Amino acid sequence: MKGISKFFAGALIAFMLVIIAGVYQSEAGPAEGKSAFTSKNCGNCHLTAGPNTDKTFADKLKHKGPDLWFAGSKFKKDWLTGWLKDPKPIRPMGYNSIEKKNPGNHPKLSGKEAADVAEYLMTLTSKDVAKGVVEDGKPNIQGKIVFEKTQGCYGCHPVMKAGKVVGGLSGPSFVDAGKRLQGDFIYAYLKNPKALIPVKRMPTYEGILNDNQMKAAAQYITTFK
C-alpha cells in the first residue's frame, strides 16, 4: 500500500514538473527574444513601442528601419524566423531612400535567437488590425483587377510576372508577399494607414478604393509566393 502511495506521489511530482517545464518553455521564447532584441540594439533602427507619432517627412526620415510595433499583426511567424536567420533585402532601395540601394546588411541571427526574436515580435500587435477578415492565399480576381488595372500597384512594388521580377523599386517587394504578410494587415493598412504608418510615400487609398476592393487587393497579394 505504502509502495503504491509512493508511486503515485512520484508520478504526481513528475507530472507537475512536466507542466512547469512546458509553461516555462512557452514563456522562454518571447522573453529571451526580447532580451536578444535589446542586447543587439535592434531598437536603434526599429520602433517597438507604438503608435508611431511622426508628423512630418523630417520625423519619418529619422527612422533607420521599418516599425515593428505591429510586427505580430503584419508578419507570418515562419517567414519571420527564417528571414532573421538569413535576411535578404525586402526593399530594393535603402529604408526611407529613393537614391541609395538597399545595402542588404541586416544582422543575421542564430537559429535559436531567430526563433526567440520572432516569438517576441509576434507578441507585438496593433488593435487597428482586425483578425480573420482576409482569407490568406485564396485566389481573388477582383483583387488582381485592383492591383493591376484599377491602380498600378506594381508601379512601385516589385512583383513576379512570368518568372521575371518586374515593377517599380520604391516600395517593398511583393515577390513572396504571401509568405511574409498577413492579409489582415494589408487590408487594415489600406483602410486606415494613419493608424499604422502615418507618414509614407505611398498614396492613401482610403476613400478611393471601396472596402471590398481593399479586402480583395489584400487577399490577392497574399497569393504571391
Place this chain on the structure above:
Amino acid sequence: MLKRIAYTVLAILFVTVFLGIDKSFAASAEENYKWYCSQCHGLKGDGKGINATPDQPVNPKNHTDTAEMAKLSVSDVENVIRDGGAATSKSTMMPPFGKALSDAEIKDLVTHLKKLCKCSFK
C-alpha cells in the same frame, strides 16, 4: 457682440491652422515633389525616377519637357495629381494623391511644375 465675433474669428483661425498642420507633412512643394513625385518622375523631374524601370507599361512624364508640358492646362495637372491617371483617361500607373495631399498642396505643386517645365499651363 464684439466679444462673440472675436471668439468666432479665433475659433476659425484655430481650426484652420490646426487642420492645416495635421494634413501637411511637408514644408514646401519642393519637399512634396521630392517625397512623392520623384519616385517615378525623378529628383530632377526628367521622368527618370527609380520606378521608371524598363518593364513598366508607360514611361513617367518628363516634367522638364517644355513643349509637352505646355500642352496641359492647370486643371489637367491638378486633376491628374488629385485623381490619378485613371480619372483623367491616362495610365493608371499614375496613382491618385488627393487623399495624401491637400488641395492647397496640389496647387503649390502645380506652381512648382511650372518652374520645372519653364512653361505656363494653358
